[in-house]
Amino acid sequence: MLAIDHIVIASNDPEKSAHHFANTYGLSTVSGGNHDSWGTYNHLCFLGNGCYLEWLGISNQEKATNADNPLIQQLSIHLNQRGEGVFQVALRTDSINSFIHHFRENDIPFQGPLDGSRKKPDGSILSWRMLFPSGQETLPFLIEWGEGSMPTSKETNNEFLSSVKIGVNDREKTGERFNQIYRLQDNHAEWKLTNSELLLTDKKNMEIKIGATIIQDF
Template identity: 30%
Template sequence: MNVAFDHLVHLTERPEQAKGSFEQLGFTAIHGGRHEAWGTYNALCYFAPLSYIEWIGIADEQTANACQNPLIARLVADRQEGNGFSQFAFRTNDIQQLAVQLKSKGFTPIGPFSGSRQRDDGKLLTWAMLFIRDDTDGACRYPFFIQWDERDDVRMNELAPLMRHANGAPSLSSVSVYVRRLDRAVNSYRRLFDLPAANVGRDEAGTYAELTVGGVSLRFSQADEPSSTRPFACRIVGSKLQRRLELAGGTYIFSEL
């Protein structure tokens, strides 16, 4: 499956405050805009090669609660637990073919769904999203997939200034995820992405099983019951920072390597 890591979704009541916290650390971060059909708005921080963190908040509760898009439904449900990371997405350049591949592997794709956001400069951004029905009995949550209506090279050229940061040349290295059944979660992701056996490692959160997909490492940690299956930390490497930031229910770990 030919995909690249696209973005990590961080649910927060105040995306603008998360943006400000990153700016204070020397990151370039921007106000994104409103998703009128979803009742949400966001702020963004981009990294080479074309990945980003999305801080997303609810602007219109009535619209968000009625929205049928699985991403927004998940955000509304996660909001009951509080702020924190929610989901992550992989980018594809052929979402229809991806749906066919998923079906051939026994998965049930949901969508595609269309999405749009109008930037402050008036430009309308559009994309398509594809989700997967849970077949793990809640052992983990699957990522979703996104196809932008502009080519990667066009987006790379336009977003290049936003990938320059005063604190170095940072990139998103890993996402740590809690799962309820470690073996089942890892095997489901291996089947999804055609991956070899997971590596075992240890970091600040303890022992994890690691799979590398689309340029990022996914680190799966067994959750103590009862617990959610949300991502709980991400590592950003390549900056001059050596610190840990607890921000709106999510943990950011910054290091040179």
């Protein structure tokens, strides 16, 4: 079963963006760390149901431009073409190998798995693997954390991520694709994950709901 792991937000200044969000909504945020090989860094907001928001920015343009990681490529495109804002959703799995098998068996194109790591402010290293299903539209990617590597924080907020809405052109068609790719069975518009809800909407911008507060493409 999948869970919402984190929401990725493109930012020219992750710390400034995260602090503005924290002041606006009364939530705590923390420094994440550096992805040295990709030329990026982040700032985070941990929520009470095992997920978080990630403001992701570029610290080394040359490394980011040459990165073979689809997420970093998507970040660069979003910042260049649309500016700051939500651009990706990570879905957590504890068996990324089963999805690789599923994709191959069903001729679903994908990139990965790609290894990732970052150094936390305390010097410790987090590690993970990512899998990117391919398509004309940007699809959520899958993440599997290494043993003992799932990020946590003493600054975790009590508020829960209630839902994530992804804007699509055709909910029925895209819902069928989501069912095929992610093995979700509820219906073609919404799915209950282990910690939240994933929904498709006709609105163009991504929308998240924290508790009763709706936040659109911030």
